[in-house]
Amino acid sequence: MDCERSDGGEGGEAEVEDEFACAGMLRGSLASLHGTVERIFRVTFGIGDDDLSMDNNGQIWLKLRGRSNDVKSAKLFVKGLVNQEEQQELSYPGALHCIFSGARGLFMDCLTKSTSAHIVVGSTGFLLISGLAEPVVRAYSLITDMVERYEGTQSRRSETTDRGMGETLDSRRAFKSLVENWEDKHILDLLVLPALVKEILLELVIESGAWIKP
Structure with a gap:
């Protein structure tokens, strides 16, 4: 009731x-x-x-x-x-570990608030997502999209694309300011993430209302 x-x-x-x-x-x-x-x-x-x-x-x-x-x-x-209606395990490239362990938990908090799923780092490269079915599906889909964007940029690096392709000066400054406010040992790894991944992270932070200094 x-x-x-x-x-x-x-x-x-x-x-x-x-x-x-x-x-x-x-x-x-x-x-x-x-x-x-x-x-x-x-x-x-x-x-x-x-x-x-x-x-x-x-x-x-x-x-x-x-x-x-x-x-x-x-x-x-x-x-x-x-x-605990649903549980899903999801693997991710090691280069994205900074998202789930860096910025003093900022991005994990934003993922949790955005999806209402319980997300835990099982070991480097693996996440355990649990909760009600719909939030788990939402979190799985969002993180999978992030992984696919990252892998897509890596496959094109040998061609004409580099990590900064498509990243505007404003968004680069915004992301740099954000991670510097929450500085920890993962800051350099976060700063060199592909622009398409940074875009998702910035949207998450803004939507969750977490754009504040620690």
């Missing part, structure tokens, strides 16, 4: 409070990801306390509060953690 309550939000966007139930045995798993949910989706995430929140079926109530779209995305993510 789900219930939702709406109030006025900032900037005219409705703020909602959404409550739904899950099995009490999952409290520990949800608690371990509490901070992740709040950070990525910019919501307040409440997990029912002790026996007071548990109903006769051994379920606990979860509460999400924030802007409407953020709550909807967070709810899909949390329900995916609870239900």
Whole structure:
């Protein structure tokens, strides 16, 4: 059973409070990801306390509060953690590892918020994507598109194309500024990514509202 309550939000966007139930045995798993949910989706995430929140079926109530779209995305993510409808393993070229481990997790956070799928680096070159079926398909498709764009640029490098082909000065500066704000050991690998891959990453960051300094 789900219930939702709406109030006025900032900037005219409705703020909602959404409550739904899950099995009490999952409290520990949800608690371990509490901070992740709040950070990525910019919501307040409440997990029912002790026996007071548990109903006769051994379920606990979860509460999400924030802007409407953020709550909807967070709810899909949390329900995916609870239900695990789908799991997919996806391989990627080693040169793209900087995306999933660099910029202090910025791009992984944006991928998660954009798709509502749970994405984990299993080992270098492999991702495990899990959650509800639709978010998993969305994440798999988005990352596959990124991999194909990268591999396409590599196959053309011996011809007339180089890594900067098609990259405007503005987009190059924007991406450079972004990764420098979140500087870590992967910064050089990120800066030499093909323009077509940078384009996807910039779009993800902008759409997720994460274009801020750390």
